[in-house]
Amino acid sequence: MRILKLIGVFTPESWQGHGFGADSSDSVIAAGTDMTNKATSKARGPLTWADTHHPGISETKGEYDGRWVYINDRANGRIAMVDLRDFKTKQILDVPNLESSHGGVFVTPNTDYVHISTKIPTLVDRTNIEKSLDNVAQAYRGYSTWLKVDQKTGRMDVSQSFQIEIPPYWQDLADCGKLVSDGWGFINSYNTERAVGGNMEGKPSLEVGASQNDFDYLHIINWKKGAEVAQTKSKVINGMRVIPMDVAVSEGLLYLAPEPKSPHGVDVAPNGEYISVGGKLDPHVTIYAWSKIQKAIDDKNFEVGAGPLHTQYDDKGHGYISLFIESAVAKFTLGEPYFSGDKAFKLVDKVSINYNIGHLCTMEGDTVKPAGKYLVALNKWSIDRFLTVGTLKPQNFQLVDLTTEKMEVLSDMPIGIGEPHYVQAIRADRLKAWEVYPVGTDPLTFEKSPTAAEKDKEKVERKGNTVEIWTTVTRSRFKPDTVKVKEGDKIIWHLTNIETTPDATHGFSIPRYNVNISLDPGEAVTTEFVADAKGAFAYYCTEFCSALHLEMQGWLLVS
Template sequence: MISQRLSSRLLLIGAVLVIAGVLAVTVSPKAITSAQGSDADWQTIAEQRGLTEADLRAAVMTYTPSGVMDEYVMFASAGQGGQVLAIGLPSMRLLRLIAVFAPEPWQGYGYGTGNEVLEQGFIDGQEILWGDTHHPALSETNGEYDGQWLFIGDKANGRVAVIDLRDFETKQIVHNPAFLNDHGGTFVTPNTEYIVEGGQYGLPLGGDYAPIEEYQNAYSGMITFWKFDREAGRIDYSQSFAMELPPYWQDLCDAGKGVSEGWVFCNSFNAEMATGGIEKGNPPFEAGVSRGAVDYLHIINLKAAEAVFQAGGAVDVRGFSVIPLETVIENNLLYLAPEPRSPHGADVTPRGDFISVGGKLDPHVSVYSFHKIQDAVAAGPTEKDVFGVPVLALESVLEAQVELGLGPLHTVYDDQGYAYTSLFLDSAVARWSIGAEGYRPQDGWQLISKIPVQYNVGHLAAAEGDTMSPDGRFLVALNKWSVDRFLSTGPLLPQNLQLIDVTRPGDQMQILYDMPITGAEPHYAQIIKADKLKAWEVYPEVGWNPITQSVDPNAVIQGTEGVTRDGKNVTVRMTAVRSHMTPEHIEIEEGDHVTWTITNVERARDATHGFAIPFYNINLSIEPGETITFEFEAKRPGVFSFYCTEFCSALHLEMMGYMMVQPK
């Protein structure tokens, strides 16, 4: 009886609650926002918004009051946007967009500024005005980020760019003419001697033609070692070289460090050498490349390869030095080790003693020991692949396999001896212990915990994660899909970068913040301690040329402005300062070739001036102290109102002038 009465009472209460809930939703659908702007205290607001204690913890861990600086800066690629994003952690505020492979109007990049850098990236005279930025790599000194340079690869066209972190601008784009795509790049050696750019899809060398039926013999894989001249701040093309590899679709690479310094590791995923052709009744690539039981971890002796290159062991492919596969084999520059089929990632542990390869189609992460690799190499491998490349037996080099879940891809490390592997299919991040000395021998090799992420996580980035001394604390999951995380903005959805707190050991991981990223797909990121970055507040001297990073001999000094003519060549010399440009009348003639230099003579932080000429597709960003020179043909007569495009001052609208082009 009593229990019946109790249950009916419970039912009644339940019904009332349901009705109240429905009413709450229908009558006041904006219950959450109504708390905002109320004069309630924070506990009441938290209660009204339905925030849990964990939410509040996340809020206080990430909230960064106005004027307070972030502790870390994350450099994330912006995928097919061809750019790089600088994001502050833990606030997840977007600090800066860096134009790299694509024109970008805010920075004037490609519209009069940086055109010569973009042009370096054109291939055989073909304009290429985008890139698929994948893996950013910060320059390192003794295996630690030094905050000086950033490199990034373009998967689509096989190019690498150099960004100077004094002004966060792209200075150089290089392309290995022997190959036309990449993926395993960029990664740097511990003192940034080389920037590694691993190729991806097999191609005939030099961009030549070869029928797909001749794939095995006529197609190659490729890895390029770009020599970085730190003094010059540029890649030294003549000291750079590449290695021809079997056409196994090398994927992600990493440079050895510590004990493995001088070696480079790449996973691959098409040892089957599948050639697709679904329309011809062949297995499609997605099935063909996954048919075999194993693929190959590539173990490359970079030190020895450098010696072979320096001894003249490379051949010339379209003007670039490439060590042919026969030479690679002859000199034992490359060893292969089996890995579970179609893996992803080859991530070297902080001490350089292990390499983690995510199973992708296998639920394990496979951990290879560099010591065992050395022993196996010394013992002399007994097997070879079809090209004659030595293959080390799996059991001779494998240290451990840890079962993590579905779709393990990419692994990063922290300061507690944990590794973190993204699980694409599970939409989760697995924390596992490295059961070796110097990490967590007390836990052994095992899965510790998993945290769901939203959704389809690709790469992970950890604070100082690719250095020899990771910081731990923060992890960012770069999720490919956001699905229901943000308000709908139509069928094209942003990516979701999730900040995860990994400070506490064991199963305590917490998602702190979701950051939508539009404009492109951030593929990988690196996170550096903010105090390592020493960016200029303004250019060091008035008249600065950011390409040469020195005072431009053509810089315009106040009082020397003017327009001069030499036949059809007109030179305009202009200064910009709040709130006028000098001169304000530019009188030229139809058909003139105009060379126009502007110096922003401001010294105040943030006193940037824009400069735009309508019709002529000129749009610049001239930062304090900067000098820019651009050229154009005055092909259309008329009057053109040029103006400052950056709201610089109260009289910004008055900061303009007229370019008068007299008809012939």
């Protein structure tokens, strides 16, 4: 296993120049914070960090199609879209009415919608915020959000989307039905007690109060019918059509079924018939049969190990579930049509993992056609597996062989860039990534930019106190390589990498102006700023591009 690429999404990333001056990324990041309708610190905003959790790859007929990937910001209730033609972020949406998010991200089997839901319920009654925790049932609501996807661009369209109001529990992970259960979604919940803590006021700590009931509730949602109901029986809140909870119940959109306490993982089998739920405080995996789910939940319990969390599948009727407390992966059988009689719903193997596994991933294991020989375990702790590199230790991916009679760990891979959460694995041949842009391409539209600089047509124009520059970038020069402006001028700088050679990436950095742009071959971007600092600024290429890389620079003179 190896890392090929990191993608800047919610957070500025300097090597890619993501969020450091280029219009193609600055505009995306800026649009990703709703400073008007959502409670956001104006002194600290806009948001430039996120707690990314769950990527969801676009699908066609329940199989990954390699067009787009979506990922949520658990902390701030946002979702982003990355186009897999160039592996760059094209949209960040601050989802209306969500102040946090965890449920999802998943797409429907043909990527008509991408789903995201609240984790912590949203405060909806702001008339008495100080006392709101005394009245959670009325003051807070959860939302299951179904964002309509533009099939040409992959972008999410709020005007065509809808939300279903759900109880003010804490919604957790979610998954989409497929094949026989297509049209339905499933969301775990916990803290159905609606505990809020208060351990400095003589009340139970939050984790104690949230562990009093015998079970929590699986939310079963008819999203396909919801899309119809939203047309006529919704109300608009902050620009989003919302189906009230009473309407969702009366229209048969929302059902609740008991599930294991404090669940963390709901996963639909490839044929859509079985829904597996792992409860963190219960050594069992609970499996729901879709064929019986609307009459009554017919759950089968069998012990797999301590702290079951998440399930993935293979194409032979096996489920693989992570065991956090036990630090292991358990393999079990499903029922018909895979296994029957005393061979169904049985624990068949277990392998130790190093250590404290959270999520796991089999190859395309959450699609209708799993296709792979391996499993990847995403482990929170590494402890003694690698060289000590300080007090913050890398986390650990482990590759597990599924082709032998007994599962076997093949290799470790340290992850020193953050906590590994959820992952998805797609066959490489499904990806149709571009190797170079046609010269002058705007990466936001994948069309020729009307402001792209062209070879032998470079220029500098002044209109009042606005200076507009068209610069071509190639080995090993910027043209023009000298730009003279006045203090206070507004600068509009168009840059085009006119290279056609794959991997001939160039950078454009202006020291002290916080501008740092990465230009892939053929890419055209624009940066705008006010020349408010006088001096001589040597802009230069930040990518080692040729033998004359160090000579690839120019001058911005501000007088």
